[in-house]
Amino acid sequence: MRAAVMFGAGDVQVKEVPDARIAQQTDAVVRVTHAAICGSDLWRYQKLQPTPDGVRVGHEFIGVVEEVGAQVTSVRRGDLVLAPFKWSDGTCEFCRAGLHSSCLNGGFWGGELDGGQGEAVRVPQADGTLVPLPLEPADPRLPAVLALSDVLCTGHHAARAAGVGPGATVVVVGDGAVGLCAVLASARLGAERIVILGRHARRTDLARRYGAVEVVPERGADAVERVRALTGGHGAHAVLECVGTGAALRDALDMARPGGAVGYVGVPQDGEGVDVRRFYRRNVTLAGGVTPARAYVPVLLPDVLSGRLDASAVFDRTVEVDGIPDGYKAMAEREALKVLIRP
Structure with missing residues (x-):
């Protein structure tokens, strides 16, 4: 599959990487339909030291579940889901307190894990992370919903x-x-x-x-x-x-x-x-501090779906996967506020 890989400051490339696949029975594989470039990605884009193997990037995405591990019960194949910018198990003491960003078994997308800026993502702790959406993949409200993965929360x-x-x-x-x-x-x-x-x-x-x-x-x-x-x-x-x-x-x-x-x-x-x-x-x-987005999504989603809370206008440029490097460049040069990716 294709995904964005950052090799150093100013150097983002779209590469063929191993397909996302189930590694643990609590995983899901999500085919990405909507993703984004975040302002926080630009800090790394401006400062990352040369990295021969590169790092996977992207932490905001919506997609369709393609496969689930045997222990996953909250989503199933074919569901449209939102992923917050950090994955979490939903059951540890911090998740139960609404502080999913401090999950004892959680982590961030990218690095050695799949990033959201690609064609698919392996999602650890799928039950505690993914939020099923009552929408179809072509629903025009999805850019507004995507903002819940990070910036709106x-x-x-x-x-x-x-x-x-x-x-x-x-x-x-x-x-x-x-x-x-x-x-x-x-x-x-x-x-x-x-x-x-x-x-x-x-x-x-x-x-x-x-x-x-x-x-x-x-x-x-x-x-x-x-x-x-x-x-x-x-x-x-x-x-x-x-x-x-x-x-x-x-x-x-x-x-x-x-x-x-x-x-x-x-x-x-x-x-x-x-x-x-x-x-x-x-x-x-x-x-x-770090936003517990998974706790806020259920609170804010009804207002997003009703149109009361619509941040979709922050996305002022859309690219396909091959256009991700140009999207980074446009944001770094302030030609774009926030780039929407449609694989």
Whole structure:
């Protein structure tokens, strides 16, 4: 089968790889119908050291079950399913607590395992991972559903971690797909006023469609000053950090009002920390981390299917498997926000 393999920074190739097949009786094999390139994939695309054997990539996909192991009971051949960006068993103590991202027997797609950017995937722990969908493979709502595999759940996690609710003033740091989904999630949770930090008109225009009322193009101290001016000098109730750099997190903390909260979900990239004195005296809460997408999908899916929660517009380019390298290039050069893959 064909799949995307990354051999180093800027080097993604589509290669023939071994077919996905059952290895454990808790596995399923899924033929991919929809996949995506994630902003977090770009960090590796920009930094990966040369790797002769390459690494498989991709962690967002929908597909049709082709085969199941003898112990799989929740899905069967022919089912259309969504896979969250991390697989989990659904039964360990952390899964039972709704923290599937910390599953004792889970893991991430790609690396030595099949990645979602290919024709098929072996899914470990299929019962705890896959979400059956009441749709046909040609349903036009599937791009909106695909957003639940990562970015929409991640935006929701940021909003939940920061306690977004009715009447809240929210600032979203970052205008990538996760930041835009954080806007959408905040609007769903009843935020009264949403501000987004961003400089790209196509993205900030979409943020306004999703519920943002103000755009702050500044960065650093200028952005903090602007946000405070917009919020009566106090800062926001909730700030959602959707970038992943130390600078973005520090700015987010400075934008929160006393007693406010920062929900951080940007994958940390530079290892830069923050001085706790930056927010200690203001009693600002810092919460977030890796999104337990498998816990959120059942909660959000009904709103996605009804059209109330539609993040499909973040996909602004579509490629086939052979076009995946061009999709990476387009996103890296900001010619595309998020690329949809249709094998």
